[in-house]
Amino acid sequence: MPTPPPGGDSSPLHAMTGLMWMPTAPPTFPRMIAFHPQPVPVIPALMLVLLIAYFAGVVRLRLRGDRWPVHRSVLWALGIATVLAMTATGVDGYGMELFSAHMVQHMVLSMLAPVFLVLGAPITLTLRALPARPAGRISARSILLAVLHSRPARFLAHPVTSLSLFLVSLYGLYFTPIFDVLMGTMWGHNLMLxxxxxxxxxxxxxxxxxxxxxxxxxxxxxxxxGPTVRILELAATAPFHAFFGVMLMMSVALIVGFYRQPIPGWGIAPLADQAVGGGIAWGFTEIPTLIVLGVIFLQWQRSDERRTRRIERSAARAEAERAAYNDYLARLASADERRGL
Structure with missing residues (x-):
């Protein structure tokens, strides 16, 4: 059963208590990582469906005799587990009470879990697992390919669009009334996550x-x-995250109103907690950035190796053809000599 807000607070800020698990004790590490499913576990249920669907695709490939890299499956499972750690544990409950806990959710769900999920290559798996389109008929695979090649998909994949949406999650959410509106209901909270x-x-x-x-x-x-553009695109977010974090740490007023009331008995001042959240927003970017940079450089290296091998194979074929042609000319000359020509 959901617990009432500490100190009997009945303000609209905690109107969603009936549909959320709300902590009554100050945060500690064991309380943060403890399993606390919500009465309406929207995101955990969705994550379990995605996990089952992914491994159903892997099993389908195996039954067909195709291979799927084990590390892709591990990374997908790690991404799902990371999302569950933010939405099915005490972190989610404390995220309703403390801005710093919410910022942990924001950073992990927007910067760490997506990296693991993308590295799991779910779209490639889906395209390989779905059956090919029968002649003259529409299939799930053909629909997915049509979506990937559609104009809206090209618009979303443009660097300006994807980068803008990524940064709006910081500035457009916290510096407008949108955050307080979404945090006012369980559905708005889950929609934001x-x-x-x-x-x-x-x-x-x-x-x-x-x-x-x-x-x-x-x-x-x-x-x-290309790798150069992708590295520049990755680096472009760093100053915006740093500036956002510094603004939170240096602010003398609360940025969002949802956390304006301190929790009785916890001894945590909202302004000080906001500064902690700013430090999390500033410093957390280092972890996913290093992971992504490592992957891009590895892709770059493998691409160079493949290009080098391709050039070497082409040179070897040209040398073999040249040697065969010279051998052919030598045989013709030898035959002419034997005929006395």
Whole structure:
């Protein structure tokens, strides 16, 4: 059963208590990581469906005799587990009481979990697992391919669009009344968390380039698919996150009104907690940035190796053809000599 807000607070800020687990004790690490399912577990249920669907696709490939990299499955499961750690544990409850806990949710759901999920290559798995389209008929695979090649997909995959959506999650959410409105209901809260996850997935899907995307299929966007552009796109977010974090840490007033009332007995001042949240927003970006940079450089290295091997094979074929032609000329000359010509 959901617990009432500490100290009997009946303000509208906690009107959603009936549909959310609300902590009554100050945060500790064991309380933060303890399993606390919500009465309406929207996101945890969705994550379990995605996990089952992914491994159903892997099993389908195995039964067909095809292989799927184990590390892709591990990364997808890790991404799902990361989302569950933010939405099915004490972190979610404390995120309703403390801005710092909410900022942990925001950073993990928008910057860490999407990296693992993208590295799991779910779109590639789906395209391989779905049956090919029968002649003259529409299939799920053909619909997915049509979506990937559609004009809206090309618009979303453009660097300006994906980067703008990613940054709006910071400035457009916290510096407008939108945050307080969404936090006022359980559905708004879950919608905001799903927004973090979806925008992060879109951004890193384009930056990492693991799965097929409109950037690879569209001639107009192909120039944005190179490693140099993707590294610059990744680096472009760093100053915005840093500035956002510094603003929160240096502010002498609360940015959002939802956390304006201190929790009785916890001894945590809202302004000080906001500064902690700013530090989290500033410093957390280092972890996913290093992971993504490592993946891009590894892709770059493997691309150079493949190009080198391709050039070497082409040179070897040309040398073999030249040697065969010279041998052919030598045999013709030898035959002419034997005939006395």
């Amino acid at each position: 799903l927004h973090f996850l979806a925008v992060g997935f879109l951004y890193f899907w384009c930056v990492l380039g693991i799965d097929p995307s409109p950037r690879q299929a569209s001639r107009g966007l192909r120039r944005y698919a």
